[in-house]
Amino acid sequence: MKKLYIVAIVVVGVAIAVIMMSLKNTTTYSDFTESAANSEREFHIVGKLDKTQARVYEPQINPDEFSFFLIDNKGTTKQVVLHKSKPQDFDKSEQIVLIGKMQSDVFHANDILLKCPSKYNDPIPKIE
Amino acid sequence: MTSSIEYVGEHIWAGKLGYGFVVLSFVAALLSFVCFCFSTKRSEYLSFARIIFKLHALAVVGIAVTLFFMLLNHFFEYQYIWQHSNKSMDMKFILSCFWEGQEGSFLLWTFWNVVLGLILNRVLKNTEWEAPTMAVFALVQIFLASMILGIYIGDYKIGTNPFLLLREHEQYRNMPFIQNPNYLLKLDGRGLNPLLMNYWMTIHPPTLFLGFASTLVPFAFAIAAFWNKKFNEWQKLALPWAYFSVCVLGIGILMGGAWAYEALSFGGFWAWDPVENSSLVPWLVIVAAAHTMIINKNKGGSLFTTHFLSIAAFLLVLYSTFLTRSGILGNSSVHAFTDLGMTGQLVMYVLTFVFISVALLIHDELIKYSYIIGSLLIWFFSLFYGHQKLALEIWCVISAGMTFWAYIKYFPKEKDEEALYSREFWMFVGSLILLLIAMVITYFTSLPVINKLFDLKYAQLKVQEYNDFILPFAVVLVILIACGQFLKYKKNNASAFFKSLMISFGLALVFGLTASIPLYLNESKLETYNKIGYTSILITSLFAVFANLDYMLRVLKGHIRKSGSSIAHIGFALIMIGVLISTSKKITISKNTTKQNLSELSKEFDNQKSMLLTQGDTVPMGPYMVTYTGREKVGIDYYFKVDYLTPDKNGKLEYQFTLKPKIQDNPIMGTAAEPGTKHFLDKDIYTVAYADVKTQIDSASLGKFKPPTNFVGHVKDTIFAGNAIIVIDSLRTNVNETEYKKSDSLLEVTVILKAYDSKEHVYTARPKYIIKNNTQIPGEYIIEELGLKFVFWKINPEEGTIEITMSERVGNSKDFIVMEAHLFPFINVLWLGCIIMALGTAIAILERIHQIRRRHA
Numbered sequence: 006m007k008k009l010y011i012v013a014i015v016v017v018g019v020a021i022a023v024i025m026m027s028l029k030n031t032t033t034y035s036d037f038t039e040s041a042a043n044s045e046r047e048f049h050i051v052g053k054l055d056k057t058q059a060r061v062y063e064p065q066i067n068p069d070e071f072s073f074f075l076i077d078n079k080g081t082t083k084q085v086v087l088h089k090s091k092p093q094d095f096d097k098s099e100q101i102v103l104i105g106k107m108q109s110d111v112f113h114a115n116d117i118l119l120k121c122p123s124k125y126n127d128p129i130p131k132i133e
Numbered sequence: 134m135t136s137s138i139e140y141v142g143e144h145i146w147a148g149k150l151g152y153g154f155v156v157l158s159f160v161a162a163l164l165s166f167v168c169f170c171f172s173t174k175r176s177e178y179l180s181f182a183r184i185i186f187k188l189h190a191l192a193v194v195g196i197a198v199t200l201f202f203m204l205l206n207h208f209f210e211y212q213y214i215w216q217h218s219n220k221s222m223d224m225k226f227i228l229s230c231f232w233e234g235q236e237g238s239f240l241l242w243t244f245w246n247v248v249l250g251l252i253l254n255r256v257l258k259n260t261e262w263e264a265p266t267m268a269v270f271a272l273v274q275i276f277l278a279s280m281i282l283g284i285y286i287g288d289y290k291i292g293t294n295p296f297l298l299l300r301e302h303e304q305y306r307n308m309p310f311i312q313n314p315n316y317l318l319k320l321d322g323r324g325l326n327p328l329l330m331n332y333w334m335t336i337h338p339p340t341l342f343l344g345f346a347s348t349l350v351p352f353a354f355a356i357a358a359f360w361n362k363k364f365n366e367w368q369k370l371a372l373p374w375a376y377f378s379v380c381v382l383g384i385g386i387l388m389g390g391a392w393a394y395e396a397l398s399f400g401g402f403w404a405w406d407p408v409e410n411s412s413l414v415p416w417l418v419i420v421a422a423a424h425t426m427i428i429n430k431n432k433g434g435s436l437f438t439t440h441f442l443s444i445a446a447f448l449l450v451l452y453s454t455f456l457t458r459s460g461i462l463g464n465s466s467v468h469a470f471t472d473l474g475m476t477g478q479l480v481m482y483v484l485t486f487v488f489i490s491v492a493l494l495i496h497d498e499l500i501k502y503s504y505i506i507g508s509l510l511i512w513f514f515s516l517f518y519g520h521q522k523l524a525l526e527i528w529c530v531i532s533a534g535m536t537f538w539a540y541i542k543y544f545p546k547e548k549d550e551e552a553l554y555s556r557e558f559w560m561f562v563g564s565l566i567l568l569l570i571a572m573v574i575t576y577f578t579s580l581p582v583i584n585k586l587f588d589l590k591y592a593q594l595k596v597q598e599y600n601d602f603i604l605p606f607a608v609v610l611v612i613l614i615a616c617g618q619f620l621k622y623k624k625n626n627a628s629a630f631f632k633s634l635m636i637s638f639g640l641a642l643v644f645g646l647t648a649s650i651p652l653y654l655n656e657s658k659l660e661t662y663n664k665i666g667y668t669s670i671l672i673t674s675l676f677a678v679f680a681n682l683d684y685m686l687r688v689l690k691g692h693i694r695k696s697g698s699s700i701a702h703i704g705f706a707l708i709m710i711g712v713l714i715s716t717s718k719k720i721t722i723s724k725n726t727t728k729q730n731l732s733e734l735s736k737e738f739d740n741q742k743s744m745l746l747t748q749g750d751t752v753p754m755g756p757y758m759v760t761y762t763g764r765e766k767v768g769i770d771y772y773f774k775v776d777y778l779t780p781d782k783n784g785k786l787e788y789q790f791t792l793k794p795k796i797q798d799n800p801i802m803g804t805a806a807e808p809g810t811k812h813f814l815d816k817d818i819y820t821v822a823y824a825d826v827k828t829q830i831d832s833a834s835l836g837k838f839k840p841p842t843n844f845v846g847h848v849k850d851t852i853f854a855g856n857a858i859i860v861i862d863s864l865r866t867n868v869n870e871t872e873y874k875k876s877d878s879l880l881e882v883t884v885i886l887k888a889y890d891s892k893e894h895v896y897t898a899r900p901k902y903i904i905k906n907n908t909q910i911p912g913e914y915i916i917e918e919l920g921l922k923f924v925f926w927k928i929n930p931e932e933g934t935i936e937i938t939m940s941e942r943v944g945n946s947k948d949f950i951v952m953e954a955h956l957f958p959f960i961n962v963l964w965l966g967c968i969i970m971a972l973g974t975a976i977a978i979l980e981r982i983h984q985i986r987r988r989h990a
Contacts, residue, residue: 034590049592068743
């Protein structure tokens with residue numbers, strides 16, 4: 006069994022190495038302030054859409070650019086430029102998770118996750 | 134309360150009947166567990182235990198039939214029926230409604246367990262294995278049955294009752310409709326989630342749940358082995374069941390991938406989503422378990438690993454249940470299910486079985502009871518004094534320690550070392566690697582749990598990151614698959630072994646390198662390590678395919694029935710190749726053509742993958758010219774028709790096909806996009822559309838012009854329209870200035886207007902202005918393509934200006950869609966691999982069953 010012990014140790018060692026390596030690179034959930042202070046790193050920002058400000062999507066100019074304003078969980082509002090097309094049901098979103106970096110006071114996101122209420126909450130039963 | 138109101142049309146008997154079955158199922162499971170436990174010591178209880186288990190089975194069927202009956206007859210007074218179905222629904226989706234909700238899917242799982250349990254009972258009848266394995270089954274059934282009980286013990290809610298009346302549900306108890314005795318007459322259900330209205334929802338969950346349920350059998354055997362203190366005999370009995378698990382769970386997982394590819398808009402079939410991962414992980418572990426069982430059967434040994442892996446596979450299924458149903462994945466998964474408040478129960482479910490497994494591992498009575506009592510004490514302590522996270526962490530460490538210690542102390546060590554060139558050594562290494570991959574995936578998938586336990590804020594890994602770290606392991610695995618078949622048990626002649634593999638490896642090298650050339654030639658966005666990685670997995674997967682094919686043909690002489698594992702391995706390698714080609718060479722053909730300068734941002738924002746298609750325009754996209762011809766509304770679905778054309782040898786455009794990506798505008802569920810895909814033998818064209826379905830295009834006023842705007846300008850001035858820039862280019866006239874002053878002459882002046890649209894096409898308008906015998910006749914010119922009308926109606930020769938009006942056509946902001954299109958080359962290799970792997974495992978199962986029957990005959 007001795008060879009097997011060596012193999013087992015190597016295998017476990019590799020697992021730990023992989024996990025350690027990725028821990029260095031894993032992004033964390035954060036807010037605009039921390040992202041602005043570390044503008045080279047990527048963060049996940051959770052927040053809500055600021056419905057009082059403009060949402061700009063001009064596909065004739067660039068179909069992969071959509072701009073809006075987000076209020077993060079600490080209450081800071083910043084402009085966000087999402088480098089993707091405008092997601093379906095964006096205006097109905099309850100919560101937004103953005104992945105990206107802050108650059109010169111604008112958060113540039115290259116991915117987005119939306120949480121929409123209508124799919125999961127129970128609405129009132131409709132009785133005509 | 135409302136007990137005085139007589140509600141019209143409710144079928145109270147149905148709910149009471151269903152709930153009666155629920156209670157019966159729970160009680161019978163409890164009773165049969167107790168009886169099977171007793172019957173391990175005294176066999177008189179055995180026949181009674183079997184009967185009670187059959188009663189439990191009957192009760193489960195009763196629950197299912199009642200629920201179905203209620204669904205078919207639209208009993209919307211019941212919350213589950215109301216939530217998951219409606220009157221206008223197509224009845225072919227009725228099964229999907231059954232298991233759309235958590236209660237239904239728990240019921241599905243319970244049902245499969247009952248089926249498997251009855252079969253197992255039959256197979257093991259009157260053997261020493263019957264009672265302990267059935268006891269384990271019964272214990273699991275107690276937990277599953279409790280998930281749909283819906284009773285309260287003090288403050289704790291146990292389960293969610295699927296037969297609750299809508300008006301008794303805590304969310305609706307205080308709503309005004311309760312006061313209306315006729316509320317049921319006009320009540321319609323909420324209906325199925327539109328994303329689930331397809332045939333996948335009918336076949337994927339039952340297959341997947343059968344796969345999950347089947348991991349219980351090897352687990353039950355492993356536990357029974359502890360009970361019987363016979364550690365070396367159960368493996369060959371459990372092996373066909375383990376194969377069954379590999380087959381069915383594998384098919385279930387692959388179905389999920391196919392569904393995602395066909396109906397979801399993220400452009401792939403595997404998103405490394407936590408819910409996907411938590412079903413993949415048990416599968417990897419059960420595959421490893423099956424391989425260690427084969428080693429045990431052929432050569433003996435591997436006792437700890439067969440136990441560990443069989444137990445781990447089932448525990449990981451329970452963990453997966455916890456992850457997906459507890460709501461802890463809320464922010465990080467597209468599969469997020471509603472939190473029914475069952476987190477506590479789910480955690481108890483997982484931990485109880487971990488506890489039982491570890492307790493049984495320990496042989497020493499004193500230490501075993503210390504562990505049992507210690508665990509119970511920790512549990513009570515956390516219940517009454519809080520500090521639950523800390524208690525959990527401490528208990529996990531203790532349990533892990535006990536497991537490790539049990540391994541060192543109680544499992545017999547092999548006396549003779551395994552030879553390096555032996556099948557069992559490398560199969561074992563392969564199983565360890567599978568376990569390693571499973572552990573790492575579990576770690577990353579559990580980041581939300583880790584965040585919660587240790588107050589951290591790690592975010593999920595991206596798809597590319599998962600792909601990158603799995604790849605080297607996959608390469609090693611696939612090499613082992615290639616070599617494994619040609620290795621014999623116990624010992625091999627090294628040179629003979631290498632010789633047998635030469636042809637396969639040679640072929641693989643040739644094909645693999647040839648196919649990889651495009652990666653290195655074209656200007657590719659891939660990093661170097663990616664290119665090397667992709668090349669390696671291509672060559673090694675081809676190696677696995679050829680080696681197993683070779684083995685099947687040369688050694689097994691094409692004997693299909695014995696070739697189950699070779700065929701399954703070929704299938705697996707083809708899946709690797711299919712995955713590789715379609716992810717690495719997935720080409721986004723809808724390249725964004727805007728000249729947006731993104732150089733100030735880093736390369737990672739170079740995200741140009743969508744394209745704007747205006748109705749009527751033909752634009753190049755990849756190998757095609759595409760035209761968006763318009764939208765078609767069918768019910769609540771919008772289909773966006775896009776024609777694909779290719780130029781023939783004369784350059785003329787020839788129609789090829791039409792794709793209709795769809796967006797459903799569901800009034801309750803919101804909008805959901807579904808791709809339109811064209812399948813070829815050698816590739817797939819996959820398209821998803823984004824469009825504004827809210828803005829109605831009023832066809833009545835289409836075509837009419839809006840009121841005109843007046844412009845006074847010189848030659849070379851610019852006028853702005855919504856879709857073009859117009860320049861007053863020049864004036865043409867047939868008279869000179871002096872002649873104009875004579876009042877009776879005919880004067881014709883044409884103004885040349887040049888209109889430039891956003892794509893820099895130029896259109897020319899030539900409105901003409903005529904003066905004849907002192908009558909002014911303004912002239913009109915319409916540029917059809919731009920929907921612009923110009924009227925030239927005045928000249929001011931003294932100032933040198935002219936006056937024209939411009940009107941824009943209504944609907945000039947033409948209907949457009951934003952589309953993303955990807956080309957997946959050779960993706961059919963992936964589906965072919967899936968089918969072959971399923972076939973191979975099925976053949977292997979049949980062969981093992983046949984072998985067992987022959988031995989007993």
